[in-house]
Amino acid sequence: MHLARFPRRVYTPHATPIEKLTHLSAHLGGPDLYIKRDDLTGLTGGGNKTRKLEFLVADALAQGADTLITVGAVQSNHCRLTLAAAVKEGLKCRLVLEQRVPGSYREDASGNNFLFQLLGVESVTVVDGGSDLNAAMQAIQDDLAREGRKGYIIPGGGSNALGALGYVACAEELLAQTYAQGLPLDHIVCASGSAGTHAGLLVGLHGNNAQIPLTGINVRRVRDVQEGNVHALAQQTADLLGLGAVPRGAVTALDEWVGEGYSIPTPGMVEAVQLLARLDGILLDPVYTGKAMAGLIDLVRRGHFGRGQKVLFVHTGGAPALYAYEDVLRA
Template sequence: MNLARFSRRRYTPHATPIQHLKHLSAHLGGPEIYIKRDDLLGLSGGGNKTRKLEFLVAEALAQGADTLITVGAVQSNHCRLTLSAAVHEGLKCRLVIEQRVPGSYKPQASGNNFLFDLLGVEAITVVNSGDDLAAAMQAVADDLAGQGRKGYVIPGGGSNPLGALGYVACAEEILAQTFDMGLALDHMVCASGSAGTHSGLLVGLAGNNAGLPLTGINVRRPRPEQEGNVHDLAVRTAAFVGLAEPIARETVRCLDEWVGPGYSLPTPEMVEAVRLLAQLEGVLLDPVYTGKAMAGLIGLVRRGEFAKGEKVLFLHTGGSPALYAYQDVLSAA
């Protein structure tokens, strides 16, 4: 695949590292677990949305936009990073915040909510779960147009075929790194939410004939719905990059056993995973995405899905600023 055909900004001047989680591997007594540290990507606080924004913001600039507009949940890492990219490029940013849990948005909250203010968001519009998010963002764009300005609308999570290119590129980066390391992976695991990261990885792996199974751990939706979403975006992304073969439906696996009571709502398994990674490896996960995804990986190990000695890569998609909004849940006190 020739991704150089697509315009791209660069917010991270290096590949993110792959590290062996030797203490966690020993603790679980199963496969050898590795972690791809996309929490160390560029922009404010890092995370997977940085890769997507490299392609999306390049298009925004090419179109002459002066303001980025996007949507996300109350503690949205995507909103934080979109705002940070806007600051980096000298643009303004307006956010639409979706209350997926009724009454959950608190302007004075810690975590990403605090960072929205610190990074200088121009305006925040709060909507409720079930509202038409595309219409809400278009209303913001129309308001800007009425002022003689030009907004660029970025979908939630940056998850469209252009944004998913970030993880097509990441799949190629992982394959190059593991080749250099002499590391033959048997499986990969990632969080599966707005579908752009999961879909992009599927396309990148398929386009390189990697033959590497990928499991998504759902953070919001039931398995049938999420697998449909991921497959749809993967098919559209594959067509966008010009792959000759579509993405096979059977390669899409999205497990929903670790969602718990709902999006962003804590589970005992998430708390255990966040505390284990912090205390065994010094790695900070987040309570909404990577905490639940790692809980899923740990659960799969405990039920014997991976053989002892197999090599499994976990994609760390970032999100640690949200930890500070969950102190009451995650603290040992």
Template sequence: MDLSRFPRRIYTEHPTPIEPLPRFSEWLGGPEIWIKRDDLLGLAPGGNKTRKLEFLAADALAKGADTLVTCGAPQSNHCRITLAAAVKEGLRCRFVIEERVPNSYREDASGNNFMFRLLGVEAVTVVPAGTDMTAAMQKVADDLAAEGRKGYIIPGGGSNALGGLGYVACAQEMQQQWFEKQLRFDHLVVGSGSSGTHGGLLAGFLGNRIDVPITGVGVSRDPADQEPLVHREAQAVVDLLGLDIQVPREAVVSVGGYWQPKYSVPNAKMVEAVQALARTEAILLDPVYTGKVMAGLIGLARQGRFKAGERVLFLHTGGAPSVHAYEAELLGSMPVAD
């Protein structure tokens, strides 16, 4: 799979580490857990959207844009990393923030909101849940055009076929690491939200004939709603690459039940997962994405889906800044949903 024909900016000069988690594995019992540290990718301070933005920012620059326009939730990792890419490239950046939980956006909040201000976001438009985000971002781009500027719209999560190439590149990177380290994994676990990471990896695994099943843990939807999104994304990436592949519907596997009661709202299983990894391996997960994804891995292991003696790779997609926006919940001084 040749990615060299696509413009690309390089924000990380090295592969992210793949590490064993021996103390966490002992705590969990059963399978042997490893971690792929995409929380250590470039663009402050790391996370999976960096890989997508290598292709998306390159396309924006090639098209003469001076401003990146994107969207997300109030503590959006994607918005923060898009802003970091803009700073790196000498561009400006504007956000459309969707309050999926009413009154959840506070300009003076900590976590990623603090990073928005520190990195110098140009403008933030806050809209209610259910807003047509594509239309809202187009309105921002139209306002820029009226000022004689050129905006480049990046969809939520950087999740389109071009952004998905970032996780085709990650699949190739992992394949090389596994070969060099003589590693073999029985399962890969990844967060499944806007679908770009899950779909891009699936396309990369199919295109590179990597025979390791991928399980996505939903962070905002259960399988009936999530899996069609991932399937469409994977097929779009495959089509962009010009591969003669039809993505099998059965290759898209996700689990639900770990993101409730609502997207970004803490629950007890997430708190257990965040505390467990912090206290066994000194690795931080975030409450919105990776904490709930690790809760899913823990749940699947306890259910026997991941068995003793199997080796499971967890893709850490970043998000550490938002830990600070949930300090009370993570330390147990506020109740969380079961």
């Protein structure tokens, strides 16, 4: 796959490390667990959206945009990083925040919400959960056009085929790293939300004939809906790259650890965040990686992976959101 033919801005000029979770592995007594530290990507606070934005912002600049427009939840990591990319490129940024939990937006909230203000967001539009988010972003783009400006719309999570190329690149990166380290992986686990990370990894692994199973842990939707979303986006991404069909059977997105809904804390999430911090000194986030790690921990406890197997967790970042969940995580 010749990714160099796609314009790209470079926000992370190095490969993110793969580390062994030595103490968590010993604590659980099952497979050997490893972690791909995509919380250490470039831009403010890091996280998986940085890889997607490298391709999306390059496209925005090629189109002459002066303002990035995107959408996310009230503590959106994607919105933080899109805003950070805009700052880096000398662009403006306008955000649409969706209250997926009714009444959850607070202008004075900590976490990413505080960072939106610190980074100098041009405007924030708050809408209720279930609103037509595309229409909300289009309205902002139309307003900008009337002012003689040019807005570029980035979908939630940066999750379209162009953005998913960031995780095709990540799959190639981690395959090169595991080859260099002599680390034959038996399985990869990631959070599955807006689907771009999951779909991009799937296409990257499939396109390289890696034959490493990939399991997504859902943070929002039921399994059949999410698996359909991931497969559709994976196929769109494969089509962009000129690859063949992506097998539907390669898509797994388990939904047992979502809890009461998106961003709503669960006991498993709290345990996972505390275990990673206290055993291996790594910060997860309460919305994505906390719930995904809760799923991985539960799968290990159930004996889903054999003792001595090598399982890699893709850490997609989000630690700034921890500060908005301080009361839940202090216990």
